[in-house]
Each structure stands twice: as C-alpha cells, then as structure tokens.
Amino acid sequence: MIEDKNPQRTSLEELGEFGLIDHLTRNFEIKQTSTIKSIGDDAAVLDFESSQVVVTTDLLIENVHFDLSYVPLKHLGYKAVMVNLSDVYAMNANATQITVSIAVSNRFPLEALEDLYAGIETAAKLYNIDVVGGDTTSSTTGLIISITAIGTAKKDKLVYRSGAKPNDLLVVTGDLGAAYMGLQVLEREKEVFKVNPQNQPDLSPYTYIVERQLKPEARKDIIELLDKLEVKPTSMIDISDGLSSEVLHLCKHSDLGVEIYENKIPLDPQVISTCEEFNIDSTTIALNGGEDYELLMTISQDDFPKIKGNPNLTVIGYMTEKDRGTLLITRGEQAIPIIAKGWNAMKNED
Amino acid sequence: MIEDKNPQRTSLEELGEFGLIDHLTRNFEIKQTSTIKSIGDDAAVLDFESSQVVVTTDLLIENVHFDLSYVPLKHLGYKAVMVNLSDVYAMNANATQITVSIAVSNRFPLEALEDLYAGIETAAKLYNIDVVGGDTTSSTTGLIISITAIGTAKKDKLVYRSGAKPNDLLVVTGDLGAAYMGLQVLEREKEVFKVNPQNQPDLSPYTYIVERQLKPEARKDIIELLDKLEVKPTSMIDISDGLSSEVLHLCKHSDLGVEIYENKIPLDPQVISTCEEFNIDSTTIALNGGEDYELLMTISQDDFPKIKGNPNLTVIGYMTEKDRGTLLITRGEQAIPIIAKGWNAMKNED
Numbered sequence: 001m002i003e004d005k006n007p008q009r010t011s012l013e014e015l016g017e018f019g020l021i022d023h024l025t026r027n028f029e030i031k032q033t034s035t036i037k038s039i040g041d042d043a044a045v046l047d048f049e050s051s052q053v054v055v056t057t058d059l060l061i062e063n064v065h066f067d068l069s070y071v072p073l074k075h076l077g078y079k080a081v082m083v084n085l086s087d088v089y090a091m092n093a094n095a096t097q098i099t100v101s102i103a104v105s106n107r108f109p110l111e112a113l114e115d116l117y118a119g120i121e122t123a124a125k126l127y128n129i130d131v132v133g134g135d136t137t138s139s140t141t142g143l144i145i146s147i148t149a150i151g152t153a154k155k156d157k158l159v160y161r162s163g164a165k166p167n168d169l170l171v172v173t174g175d176l177g178a179a180y181m182g183l184q185v186l187e188r189e190k191e192v193f194k195v196n197p198q199n200q201p202d203l204s205p206y207t208y209i210v211e212r213q214l215k216p217e218a219r220k221d222i223i224e225l226l227d228k229l230e231v232k233p234t235s236m237i238d239i240s241d242g243l244s245s246e247v248l249h250l251c252k253h254s255d256l257g258v259e260i261y262e263n264k265i266p267l268d269p270q271v272i273s274t275c276e277e278f279n280i281d282s283t284t285i286a287l288n289g290g291e292d293y294e295l296l297m298t299i300s301q302d303d304f305p306k307i308k309g310n311p312n313l314t315v316i317g318y319m320t321e322k323d324r325g326t327l328l329i330t331r332g333e334q335a336i337p338i339i340a341k342g343w344n345a346m347k348n349e350d
Numbered sequence: 351m352i353e354d355k356n357p358q359r360t361s362l363e364e365l366g367e368f369g370l371i372d373h374l375t376r377n378f379e380i381k382q383t384s385t386i387k388s389i390g391d392d393a394a395v396l397d398f399e400s401s402q403v404v405v406t407t408d409l410l411i412e413n414v415h416f417d418l419s420y421v422p423l424k425h426l427g428y429k430a431v432m433v434n435l436s437d438v439y440a441m442n443a444n445a446t447q448i449t450v451s452i453a454v455s456n457r458f459p460l461e462a463l464e465d466l467y468a469g470i471e472t473a474a475k476l477y478n479i480d481v482v483g484g485d486t487t488s489s490t491t492g493l494i495i496s497i498t499a500i501g502t503a504k505k506d507k508l509v510y511r512s513g514a515k516p517n518d519l520l521v522v523t524g525d526l527g528a529a530y531m532g533l534q535v536l537e538r539e540k541e542v543f544k545v546n547p548q549n550q551p552d553l554s555p556y557t558y559i560v561e562r563q564l565k566p567e568a569r570k571d572i573i574e575l576l577d578k579l580e581v582k583p584t585s586m587i588d589i590s591d592g593l594s595s596e597v598l599h600l601c602k603h604s605d606l607g608v609e610i611y612e613n614k615i616p617l618d619p620q621v622i623s624t625c626e627e628f629n630i631d632s633t634t635i636a637l638n639g640g641e642d643y644e645l646l647m648t649i650s651q652d653d654f655p656k657i658k659g660n661p662n663l664t665v666i667g668y669m670t671e672k673d674r675g676t677l678l679i680t681r682g683e684q685a686i687p688i689i690a691k692g693w694n695a696m697k698n699e700d
C-alpha cells in the first residue's frame with residue numbers, strides 16, 4: 001500500500017552526461033515492423049505503408065491524476081500507457097508505438113524512475129508496442145508523465161465518434177464503476193494510515209476494484225474480438241470519464257439521442273457491495289465514475305446475432321432520433337435525462 | 351518585459367463543462383491533406399500514403415525551461431512549437447502536425463491560455479502545420495507544455511545522425527550563441543527589475559539576441575533550400591544544446607572524429623559585443639550555449655560547389671577518422687579536444 005522505501009538510491013545528478021532516457025530504455029525491444037528508427041535521433045521514423053495513422057496524447061500530473069502515497073511507480077508506468085492505448089483502440093486501430101516524456105524533481109532517485117519504466121516496459125511487451133521516443137527533464141515539484149500513442153488501421157476499419165444511426169444498439173465492454181470505487185477504498189485507507197501508520201490495511205475484499213484502479217487494462221482484446229466476429233461498430237469511444245459523459249459525446253458527434261436501461265448496466269458484485277458499504281448509488285458510480293477504460297460503441301441491429309451472449313459485450317440501450325433526448329430508463333421505468341458530470345480536474349481529452 | 355497584467359480574467363472553472371481544448375483551438379485551421387481527422391475524437395487520424403513518418407516530443411516546464419517573468423505567453427507558445435519542429439526538420443522531413451498538451455495551475459486565467467494558444471496558432475500558420483490533438487489538465491504548480499510533432503518524408507530523403515563519412519564537410523546554418531546571450535541579458539534585466547521596479551530596461555542594443563531567445567525560428571527554409579540545391583546531407587542534427595554537444599552526437603552515431611575551425615564558427619556581431627560586455631569568451635558560448643535551433647549537417651565534398659557562398663550555410667570543419675579524435679582548431683592553431691558540456695537541466699532529447 002505505502003510507497004516502497006527502496007534501499008538503493010542513485011541521484012539523477014550522478015548519472016552525469018549519460019543519457020537518462022538511454023539508460024531507462026536500454027532494454028526496450030523493437031517489435032513493430034513499422035518502427036524504422038526508434039530512440040536515438042532527432043525524431044523516430046515510422047513507416048505505415050498505405051495504412052492510416054492515429055495519434056493521441058495524455059498528460060498525467062502527480063497529485064492531480066495520481067497519488068504516489070498509494071500508487072506504486074511500476075503500476076503508474078503501466079497505467080499511463082493503458083490510458084493512451086485505450087484511445088487508440090477506441091478508434092478500432094492497432095496501437096503500434098508510444099513516446100514517453102517525464103519530468104521529475106530531485107526527490108526521485110534513479111531507482112524510482114527505473115520502476116516507472118519497468119511498468120512502461122511491461123505494458124509495451126504485453127501490448128506489443130514500441131517505445132520510440134521521449135524526453136526526460138527536471139521538474140520543480142512532482143512527477144509529470146506525457147505519453148503520445150500512435151496506432152494504425154486500414155482506412156475502412158477506423159471507427160469515429162460520429163457514425164451511429166438511430167436504432168443502433170449501444171454496447172459496453174466489461175463492467176463499470178470499479179476503478180472509481182477502488183480509488184475510494186485507497187483514499188479511505190490513506191486516511192486511516194495518516195491516523196495510525198501501524199495499521200495494516202486489509203484490501204482482500206477489494207482486490208478486483210483496487211486492481212481496476214491501479215492496473216487497468218486497455219481493451220486490445222476487444223478490437224481483436226470485433227475483427228474476429230466481423231463486427232465494425234458504427235461509432236466508438238473509450239470510457240475514461242464515466243458512461244454518461246461518453247455517451248453524450250457519441251450522441252453529440254452522431255447527432256442522435258439515446259436510451260440507456262439502468263438494469264442493463266454491467267456492474268461487478270464487488271462494486272455493488274462496496275457501493276453499499278460507502279452508501280453510494282452504484283448506478284451513479286457507473287454513470288459518473290472515471291477511469292474504467294472500457295469501450296462504448298454502437299453497432300447495427302443486423303450485427304446483434306454476432307455479439308449475442310458474448311460475455312465481453314453488453315447491450316445497454318439503443319440510439320434514438322435526436323429529439324427524443326438522452327435518457328436513462330430506471331429500474332422503476334422512469335425516464336431521466338442523462339446529464340454530463342461536472343468539470344473534473346479541468347480535464348478534456350481529445 | 352514584465353508579464354502583462356491582463357485586465358480581463360476569466361477563471362478556468364467558469365468555463366464549466368465547455369471543453370477548454372475546444373475553446374482554445376476553435377479557430378485553428380486544417381491545411382494538411384494528410385490530416386483526416388483533427389481534434390474531436392479519441393485520436394487524430396492521419397494519412398501519409400507511402401511516405402515515412404517522423405515523430406518527436408518535448409516537454410517544457412515553467413522555471414526549468416522558461417521564466418514567465420520575462421517570457422510573454424504568446425512567444426512561449428510560438429517557441430514551444432519551434433523547439434519540436436526543429437527536430438522534424440533535422441530529419442530532413444516536412445513537419446505536418448502537432449499535438450499540444452498543457453497543464454496549468456489556477457493562477458492562469460483563460461486569457462493567459464488564449465495568449466499561449468495565439469502563439470501556437472501563429473506558429474502553425476507560418477509553418478503550415480495542423481494542431482490535431484491535445485490534452486488540457488490542471489497542475490498543482492506552474493505551467494507545463496508537452497508537444498509532439500509529426501512530419502513526413504520519402505524514405506530516401508530522410509537524414510539521420512549516422513551516415514557521415516570521413517572528409518565530409520561540417521556545415522552549420524545561421525549563427526550560434528545568440529539565444530544564450532539573449533537569455534543572459536534578460537536574466538540581468540530581471541535582477542535590475544527586482545532591485546528597482548521603476549527601472550525601464552533599454553533592450554535596443556540587444557534586439558537580435560533577445561529575439562533569438564524569445565522567438566526562435568525553426569529552419570524549415572533550410573530543408574526547402576537543400577531540396578532546391580539538390581543537396582542531401584549525409585547526417586544532420588538540430589543544435590538545441592550547443593555546437594559541441596551536437597557535433598559529438600554526429601561523431602558518435604557516425605563513428606567518426608571531427609575538426610572544427612574556431613575562426614569559421616559564425617557569430618553575429620551582437621553576440622560578440624555582448625560577450626565582451628559580459629566578459630565571456632564567444633567561442634565558449636557558441637560551443638555550449640543552447641537553444642539556437644540551427645541545423646548542423648555533414649555534406650559530401652562533391653556537394654561543396656552547390657552550397658559555396660550561400661549565406662545560410664557555413665562550412666566550419668570536416669569529419670575525420672575516429673582515431674583522429676574530436677578537435678577544435680583554435681585561432682592560434684592549437685588543437686583542443688571538444689568536450690561535451692555538462693549535464694544541463696537533466697535534459698536529454700531523443
């Protein structure tokens with residue numbers, strides 16, 4: 001739970017003129033045939049032949065997006081990559097490369113950065129992407145991570161936020177709200193630790209939701225599944241800011257309305273029990289909790305037989321004409337307008 | 351000189367759910383045919399057909415890379431783009447797109463960010479690049495700017511740091527050391543201002559060097575010139591950290607030595623006079639001062655007639671076999687080993 005007190009501490013100044021980025025990435029392997037030249041020149045060189053290229057970028061700031069008092073650096077490195085890959089997969093594209101820039105204050109020893117990069121390396125290996133560039137610099141305060149992810153797809157494979165049609169089914173992957181509830185548990189334990197540092201937290205009832213918070217996975221598997229099922233969504237977005245915010249993006253970009261059925265929203269039992277424990281409504285969490293990194297898509301009704309019964313894909317509603325509005329149909333069969341959640345951390349992803 | 355006290359201050363919270371990045375980039379035009387989809391989806395979509403793609407990224411941190419007490423935000427936005435484009439041009443590639451991520455603390459009103467983006471927009475217009483994505487978030491302290499630049503070139507046009515051959519001529523564009531001396535002047539005036547805020551600095555004797563510091567230009571014109579002259583450098587790098595550091599990169603990547611002639615290093619008269627005023631050796635500044643954003647390249651001797659007499663290109667030495675070492679031949683005809691300058695701001699560019 002609490003930051004590992006690493007016994008070995010090499011100060012960043014000690015590295016002298018040795019390139020920090022070279023040191024941190026020295027074991028990184030290149031696997032993508034599209035990577036022509038990786039780290040070590042003014043820029044990376046990539047060759048996508050006749051495919052289109054997708055690019056997305058995210059900035060993660062200590063004490064805004066993560067709290068190092070309970071986030072291990074290795075997990076943070078892994079998660080920072082996932083956050084970006086998720087945006088690439090949301091285009092129905094194959095993620096191929098990332099660049100990683102970090103700024104750190106002197107309070108971080110080299111070993112801490114090695115942990116961070118170990119997480120990045122693990123993510124790169126598992127998701128088969130190349131780390132092709134980056135920048136390391138000092139910061140006056142905390143840790144800053146900026147990642148740009150690059151992916152590729154044939155032109156006719158790409159799926160945008162626009163493109164949904166009336167009566168298309170609204171489909172979500174996995175389950176929702178777990179990352180947010182994991183964060184609530186971690187925040188509570190941090191408060192307990194502050195009061196009594198001897199207290200050892202028992203996180204075993206919360207394993208799933210804590211892992212969803214600390215070590216989320218981007219849904220590369222879904223892109224592969226859709227390809228195998230021969231389903232091309234009509235629109236798609238990743239759920240980083242909660243279901244309500246993201247479905248409103250799809251509605252806006254596709255110029256449509258939507259009906260979502262509360263009783264169809266997939267929730268893990270641990271989310272339900274933790275919501276009860278915290279006395280929070282689980283639907284509110286699924287709608288507004290962030291960081292799930294699941295995919296939200298619309299598919300044509302003709303494709304329903306192909307996805308029916310697939311445990312990864314849950315139909316939660318359908319798209320309507322715009323003038324029908326954006327509605328949540330509650331368990332009590334009431335129709336409630338879906339409202340975008342508040343301005344959170346001033347964050348707006350492209 | 352001193353930060354503009356903007357009378358209009360719109361707090362970032364007031365923007366509510368309106369997308370800050372949408373607001374800041376609402377007037378940005380798309381000009382590149384390779385930009386298929388810009389800001390507004392999970393990722394930008396680009397199409398480079400059969401060309402290769404170059405990617406480079408840089409992170410700029412307040413009070414590490416810039417000091418807002420004398421850097422106007424509009425200039426900062428412009429410079430942040432230049433820093434990245436310079437790396438693209440150093441590959442002999444055409445810069446086409448950038449993504450811009452920023453993190454800001456609440457002390458910045460919206461109008462300040464609009465100034466920053468006005469500088470970015472000016473740079474994008476003048477250099478014909480599209481701003482295709484980004485991320486805005488809050489920071490706990492100062493301003494952070496992360497830019498990723500993308501460019502394109504036919505495979506046989508790209509120039510790497512490796513590729514130089516013995517006897518190739520070492521050529522530099524423009525002149526060196528001005529940006530560093532501009533910084534010295536600005537730092538001095540800041541100290542004067544601290545002592546006496548009524549004092550109005552007279553920067554007129556330093557116009558060129560201050561502009562080189564505050565508003566550098568990336569050498570897009572050189573890439574076009576080389577193309578027109580039908581000269582393909584054998585190796586190339588941009589000079590962001592001083593001549594000595596960059597020439598050693600070329601030597602290392604090309605496995606060669608070098609001889610540079612001190613009396614050939616191009617210096618602006620204002621650099622020479624300001625160095626005298628500050629009692630600093632101008633050669634030291636040219637070798638170790640950063641932020642010139644000129645290009646350093648090697649060309650085959652066969653190409654010398656094509657560049658001879660061109661005011662943009664100065665031959666300052668030639669490449670040698672590795673065992674000859676990396677030498678500066680002084681005005682007094684002494685051979686002094688070229689040493690990489692110290693570890694500066696922990697910065698290491700890819």
